[in-house]
Amino acid sequence: xIRVFNDNGAAKPETVAAVVVSYNRKxxxxxxxxxxxxxxCDYLKVLIVDNCSTDGTEEYIGDLISDKVVYFNTxxxxxxxxxxxxxxxxAMEMGADYVWLMDDDCIVQENxxxxxxxxxxxxxxxxxFLSSKALWTDGTISKMNIQRRSIxxxxxxxxxxxxxxxxxxxxSLFLSAKVIREVGLPIKEFFIWGDDWEYTYRxxxxxxxxxxxxxxxxxxxxxxxxxxxxxDDLNRLDRYFYSYRNERYLYREVGFKGRLYYLLKxxxxxxxxxxxxxxxxxxxxxxxxxxxxxxxxxxxxIEYAEQIEGVxxx
Numbered sequence: 001x002i003r004v005f006n007d008n009g010a011a012k013p014e015t016v017a018a019v020v021v022s023y024n025r026k027x028x029x030x031x032x033x034x035x036x037x038x039x040x041c042d043y044l045k046v047l048i049v050d051n052c053s054t055d056g057t058e059e060y061i062g063d064l065i066s067d068k069v070v071y072f073n074t075x076x077x078x079x080x081x082x083x084x085x086x087x088x089x090x091a092m093e094m095g096a097d098y099v100w101l102m103d104d105d106c107i108v109q110e111n112x113x114x115x116x117x118x119x120x121x122x123x124x125x126x127x128x129f130l131s132s133k134a135l136w137t138d139g140t141i142s143k144m145n146i147q148r149r150s151i152x153x154x155x156x157x158x159x160x161x162x163x164x165x166x167x168x169x170x171x172s173l174f175l176s177a178k179v180i181r182e183v184g185l186p187i188k189e190f191f192i193w194g195d196d197w198e199y200t201y202r203x204x205x206x207x208x209x210x211x212x213x214x215x216x217x218x219x220x221x222x223x224x225x226x227x228x229x230x231x232d233d234l235n236r237l238d239r240y241f242y243s244y245r246n247e248r249y250l251y252r253e254v255g256f257k258g259r260l261y262y263l264l265k266x267x268x269x270x271x272x273x274x275x276x277x278x279x280x281x282x283x284x285x286x287x288x289x290x291x292x293x294x295x296x297x298x299x300x301x302i303e304y305a306e307q308i309e310g311v312x313x314x
Contacts, residue, residue, distance in 0.1 A: 014117065015043045017096035019087035021080055021170075022104035023051040026060040028220060029104040033064050039113055045070065045094065049087040051077045079191035079242075084170060084199075085303070088185050092177060092305050099180065101173040106134075107218040108172070115215035116174045119161075128179055128207025129200060131165060132172035132215035133158055136224040144226045145169045145219055147211050151201075151254055151261050161213035166204040170196040172217040179207060181305040189300035192239060193227075194246030201250065202302075229269060229284050230276040237284060241291040248295025266292060 018036050022029040029048070036046050046069045050057050058071065065071050074086055084101060091099045098120070100113070116130050134145035141158050148167040149156060156163060173196070183206060186199045203209060229240045244266070251258035266288070273284045 014097050015045070015095065016041065016098045016100055016113065016117075017091035017094060018044060018046045018100040018102065019049060019084065019091055020046065020102055020104055020106075021049045021051065021083035021087060022053065022057065023077060023080075023083075024053045024055045024057070025104050026053065026055050026057040029057060030061050030064065031220075032102070032104050032107055033061065033069060035108045037064070037068065039108065039110070041113060044068070044113065045096070047087050047090055047094075048072065049074060049083045049090075051079070051083050078188060080170075081186055081190035081192060081195035082188040084186045084195065085188035088180060092180060096177060098174060098176050101170045101175075102217070103171055103219075105220040106171045107220060109216050109218070112172065112215050112217050115212055119210065119212045119215070120174070120176075123210070125176065125178075126208075127176075128183075128203040128209040129168065129173055129175040130210050130212050130215070131168035131174070131200075132217050133211075133213045134169075134171045134217050134219045137218065137220055138224070140224065142171070142219040142221065143224055144221065145171045151251070151258055156211065158211075159213060161211065163211045165209050165211050166201055167197050168200045168209070168211075170199075171219050172215065173200065174215075175203065177305075179203060182206060184302040184304045187300050187302060189298075190246045191242050193243040194250060198246065198250045198253075201254070228272075229288060230272040230278050234280055234283065237287050240284075240287050241294070244288055244291025245295040245298050248292060249298050249300070252295075 020032055033046055033048065048069065048071045050071065050073045052074055058073065072090060074083065088099055112132060119130055120127065131147050134142040136142045146154065147156050147165040148154060149165055183203050186195050190198065227243065248262060251262035269288060270285065273281050278284065
């Protein structure tokens with residue numbers, strides 16, 4: 001197993017690899033990485049996973065690449081899910097003790113990592129994942145990043161730390177290499193949307209997972225709202241194919257309650273489209289049904305850490 005060592009040969013304690021996945025958002029990416037470097041943590045390494053951006057990302061952030069910041073270009077756009085799968089693999093190859101996942105529009109704050117490490121220490125390292133409080137740019141809670149205590153529970157008290165949660169997003173998700181070896185990697189075939197929900201649910205079925213309110217990040221999403229096929233622009237509708245396909249896989253894995261929740265959710269979305277004032281209702285419904293249909297046969301394999309060359313097999 002590859003490890004990180006001090007000059008005297010002693011292994012560094014609690015090495016952390018921050019995995020940042022980016023695609024054509026070089027300005028946000030640079031802000032994200034600079035915020036990570038401002039943490040001044042000796043044991044933090046930043047892994048940039050660039051999904052083959054076409055906006056000159058590599059040149060724009062070139063001055064940041066160093067022994068603490070490693071840049072990878074995937075060679076093609078493999079989606080956010082593929083990027084996180086790729087990044088977790090690289091973090092495991094490097095021998096990180098903890099992996100910290102985030103999108104390129106996640107801006108960490110001074111306390112973000114310290115609070116996660118403190119909470120991890122308070123639990124003796126016994127947890128599946130830890131998830132930070134995500135705020136939007138105006139200081140309110142980022143609606144798309146509210147953690148869930150169960151599949152349908154949206155009532156998390158975001159001011160109370162230490163709550164047990166089942167589902168979270170990849171906007172500041174913290175977990176150990178030990179857990180990754182046990183549950184495997186994010187599913188790259190998801191491409192976009194739902195990969196974080198599936199992965200965190202998979203982790204939380206085996207380990208207790210927690211919300212850490214003291215760890216705060218800013219999520220610089222374009223708007224502070226979740227996805228809505230009845231309101232979204234037509235040029236973004238292709239994304240919903242992956243959403244409905246991937247969620248059918250996820251809720252199937254949950255069991256009867258998951259299947260029922262998925263059926264109710266799909267029914268609700270159909271009603272929203274039909275009774276909204278949106279244009280191109282037929283196109284929106286077609287994309288919804290296309291994703292649902294594809295989900296029936298969508299059964300991707302889960303990769304495990306022992307399949308990664310250079311990682312200790314357990």
